[in-house]
Amino acid sequence: GAVVSQHPSWVICKSGTSVKIECRSLDFQATTMFWYRQFPKQSLMLMATSNEGSKATYEQGVEKDKFLINHASLTLSTLTVTSAHPEDSSFYICSARVIGPKEAFFGQGTRLTVV
């Protein structure tokens, strides 16, 4: 199946700094990618839909100015957590779709810890 790669797998940053997470589709083009956040012992929560060449669509309650999404090419979407705080510590996962009734492909996730 198709491969979605996230980088980094884990990151520790200081409070107030910004962190960028990359999501790449390695063997297919993804016009749409999705970003999820997962807190311990909870399910994945969709944050936003990233569309190549246009602005991302954010789910209700997700701060677009805090979670900056850029989808500059058909194989790369980035999520930047700006001015990170300890409550932003979470597991962030990206996903990409192939058009049609096909499965979604997920990255391996990025564990963000803000200290």
Add this chain to the structure above:
Amino acid sequence: DAKTTQPPSMDCAEGRAANLPCNHSTISGNEYVYWYRQIHSQGPQYIIHGLKNNETNEMASLIITEDRKSSTLILPHATLRDTAVYYCIVRVQRTSYDKVIFGPGTSLSVIP
């Protein structure tokens, strides 16, 4: 997309079949049933999907009732590596967007 309900947790003995149920009584005619699983601290992994016929692949079998209001994911010979949270999702394929929304899922523990 239709809502699904799954038991929060299940146990299964190693080597036995694991049968994970999912109710989706409000499913529409053009909605597919998908199953994913998430092993601890990893991204979700696709398992199988179907529309109305039963499906089988190298990982599992999917049994969908004739009225399509429920389905069962079957792992024929569960191993310890199958311990994970299993998500049943129903959704329709749209051309403009196609979100995958996760519910709480079923936490499957395979016991030695």
